[in-house]
Amino acid sequence: MMMGEQARTYTLEQFFQAAIAGQKAVAVWRLPNAPHPQACVQLGQHFTTGQPQLETSPFGFFFCPFQVSKEEPNLFIKADLYFDGEHVSSAPEAPQQPLQAFYTLLENPQRIHAWHTPANEQRHAFQTEEVFVGAVHQAVEAIQAGQMEKVVLSRTDQEALPEGFSPVAAFRAMAEKYPRAFVSLVSVPGVGTWMGATPEILVSIDEQQVFHTMALAGTQPAVENVADAIWRQKEIEEQAMVERYVLSCFKKLRLREYTEVGPRTIIAGGLMHLRTDFKVNLRDVHFPTLGTDMLELLHPTSAVCGLPKQPALEFILAHEGYNRSYYSGYLGPVNGSSGSHLYVNLRCMQLLTQEAILYAGAGVTEGSVAQKEWLETQHKMQTMGKILSDF
Numbered sequence: 001m002m003m004g005e006q007a008r009t010y011t012l013e014q015f016f017q018a019a020i021a022g023q024k025a026v027a028v029w030r031l032p033n034a035p036h037p038q039a040c041v042q043l044g045q046h047f048t049t050g051q052p053q054l055e056t057s058p059f060g061f062f063f064c065p066f067q068v069s070k071e072e073p074n075l076f077i078k079a080d081l082y083f084d085g086e087h088v089s090s091a092p093e094a095p096q097q098p099l100q101a102f103y104t105l106l107e108n109p110q111r112i113h114a115w116h117t118p119a120n121e122q123r124h125a126f127q128t129e130e131v132f133v134g135a136v137h138q139a140v141e142a143i144q145a146g147q148m149e150k151v152v153l154s155r156t157d158q159e160a161l162p163e164g165f166s167p168v169a170a171f172r173a174m175a176e177k178y179p180r181a182f183v184s185l186v187s188v189p190g191v192g193t194w195m196g197a198t199p200e201i202l203v204s205i206d207e208q209q210v211f212h213t214m215a216l217a218g219t220q221p222a223v224e225n226v227a228d229a230i231w232r233q234k235e236i237e238e239q240a241m242v243e244r245y246v247l248s249c250f251k252k253l254r255l256r257e258y259t260e261v262g263p264r265t266i267i268a269g270g271l272m273h274l275r276t277d278f279k280v281n282l283r284d285v286h287f288p289t290l291g292t293d294m295l296e297l298l299h300p301t302s303a304v305c306g307l308p309k310q311p312a313l314e315f316i317l318a319h320e321g322y323n324r325s326y327y328s329g330y331l332g333p334v335n336g337s338s339g340s341h342l343y344v345n346l347r348c349m350q351l352l353t354q355e356a357i358l359y360a361g362a363g364v365t366e367g368s369v370a371q372k373e374w375l376e377t378q379h380k381m382q383t384m385g386k387i388l389s390d391f
């Protein structure tokens, strides 16, 4: 990739604020265990895209919803400008005049604590505990009646933003607090601003050409030592369903050469999950479109939707009572120097002008206790809740 580079160093604050001041879309991310944040800005104003094509896409950042609609399309933020944590470089084909305008903003820091907000800040109706618990009861009944095996029900909550809130400072706090998560901050004119710290890879292809996806499910509060984790049958079965789903996708593609490791217990924030990793070395296996094909088959996985997919999706749309928007969609950089890394958008929040909307869900199976699923969504919301309360 040929990029024009400026010798000067900048801060993430400068890069982000220049994007906001210039009305540009910006994505900031920090890969798990990576030392530095990265960010990109698109200079043009056209973000809507179709089904992501990993192999042919230019360097940029995908931001895709749970379900594509006219209001919530798949978005692509092309990396006209790239920030590696220190330096800013530009793509050779980046339009010259907007590029100069961006550098002017970069040289004249705005010191604004602003972010892009949605075109209309529609008010959600927030589910009460009663309503959520009622939906879980109905889901358990539908499962017992044989309509499906698993469904993931989610809800939202609202928190006032602390005085002097800054998305970049909150991003830094997330990156420090959750070193093993994929940490992101995405801000798009007319769409809004989302941030999160997710534990779940949807599809990734690293610089060694290793394809990676995972089956992540089962949740409980973290214990001191993961070796001491004890899992109930309910969580073991719930995670096994996600595993089976990933395997069914490989089968559809007639892919037989993969490695499967797990399930293992992993820590994510204050929680533990069960995770099985699936990998394919694309240097050994000739399958040039595996990333795109698996992405299309996997999303939404049974970790965020259910099993079988169609009845679970219909149940969600009929019973959740709100629009998931970009929660439980997927996001991440593609075709950068470290490859393509798409994550499920979990443990996230949306920033409005004065408040944040927090999102979380829980997998419902035959053995679910409704009250426990409510508590689980509360625990998951704490991942972002702590960032706000510690601000």
Ligand SMILES: C=C(O[C@@H]1C=C(C(=O)O)C=C[C@H]1O)C(=O)O
Binding pocket: 152, 154, 200, 216, 217, 218, 219, 273, 303, 304, 346, 347, 359, 360, 361, 362, 363, 364, 380
């Ligand atoms: C749905 C969420 O998380 C997913 C659901 C899990 C579960 O049901 O146990 C665990 C991890 C994630 O795959 C969320 O964080 O909102």
